[in-house]
Amino acid sequence: MLGNGLYLIYAAVALSGVMVAEAFYLLYAGRNDRRAAINRRMKLQENKLSQEQVLIQLRKERGLEGRASWFSLDGFRKLRTQSGLVMPLARFLLTSSGVALAVTLAGVWKGLPFSFAIPLLPLLCVVFPVVALKHLKKRRHKLFGIQLPEALELITRSLKAGHPVPVAIAMVAREMPDPIGTEFGVVADEVTYGSDLVSALHNLFERVGHEDLPLFVTAVSIQHSSGGNLREILDGLSMVIRERGKLKRKVRAISTEGRMSAYILTAVPVLLMTAIMVLMPQFYGEVWGEPMTWYLLGGSLSWLMLGNFMLFKMSTFKF
Structure with a gap:
């Protein structure tokens, strides 16, 4: 039974690795397409498609043609369209869920209790697609x-x-x-x-x-x-x-100072904790299994994110 459980964990880790690699491909590999053709529409025309077929294909890729997927809510579908994502929505959600699974497994491997991992996984499955689409939309805009x-x-x-x-x-x-x-x-x-x-x-x-x-x-x-x-x-x-x-x-x-303050205040505790774990692995070794440790880490992370949110709101101006 123990051997079968290990095989399942190895399979889950391997699947998560493949999906993480696909997520990085989704975010960054699109840049290479510009070398083959000046834009995606011209690239499709090189495949001997008619002008009408190219229009239909582009609208399908952006989620503007055909039946709406049961995955799509109106706001999420609009975000997906404006992000320029051409990957099918079901495949994108599967990829982002794989990334969420990889992060959760890494936390469990580091000692995260299952009582935290079980609610964390669905939360990350919801957060990661939105964060990725917002990143793509911002870069495209x-x-x-x-x-x-x-x-x-x-x-x-x-x-x-x-x-x-x-x-x-x-x-x-x-x-x-x-x-x-x-x-x-x-x-x-x-x-x-x-x-x-x-x-x-x-x-x-x-x-x-x-x-x-x-x-x-x-x-x-x-x-x-x-x-x-x-x-x-x-x-x-x-x-x-x-x-x-x-x-x-x-x-x-002019507002760079506020954003740099947020970056530094975020990086300092992370770098300090990483340095302690590398130089003195036994320093936190005895408390990883304590539930109170994860409560305190979760509270610290929440306060850190709240502080960053306030700093970015004060240093971000919309016209």
Whole structure:
């Protein structure tokens, strides 16, 4: 019986390792795709798919096509769409659950009582997917915000050359990398297959959720309904977005002290505890099995997270 239990533990650890590796692939391997094609939409077109098939595939990958999975709540599904995740939702949840299982097993191996491990596992299974999607969304929004002024300037130059707005948007899809290349490509494809331009741009904002997009959508909507010189509007809008980005970076640089304080206050107890465990393993050896030890560690971690949350709230400004 003991041997069978050990085999089960080894199998669980091996499965957790595979899922952790897949999680790292999910977060970081997407960067290599840009070397093969300028954006994902162009990459799919290289597979001899029609324009309509590419549009359907992109919408399926983002969870916008087909039946809603029973895993999806509205807020979670919106977060998943805006994160740009193309992995199937069930597979993503399975991967994040594997990471949660690996963390829980590591805690049990270090002496975490089963009375703590049993409620910890479902909590981590809920927290890890949300944290991973928020990380992907933040990284995607940062890159999208850098690319948006360049895309507006490209649209402006295309309008100066006499092209209509849908053709100018399609040019952005051909010339710019992800994420903005594929997103504007979906807009161009939706217009091609019957959607009006304003609705396609509203769908773009729902898919991306970047705070600067409503400025662009509103400008095109006003020009579409009442006329006007869209080229001059987009010129001014591009300048406004660039200046807004400069102001954000300046405020972020000024508020670096608060964030660095949070990083240091978090790192010091962790590094100190790690150093003690490496230099004097027997120092905590006698108390790992005591339930009170884990109560105290849990309380300390809670206070540490609360302090970090307050520091980050004081040093984070939204525009």
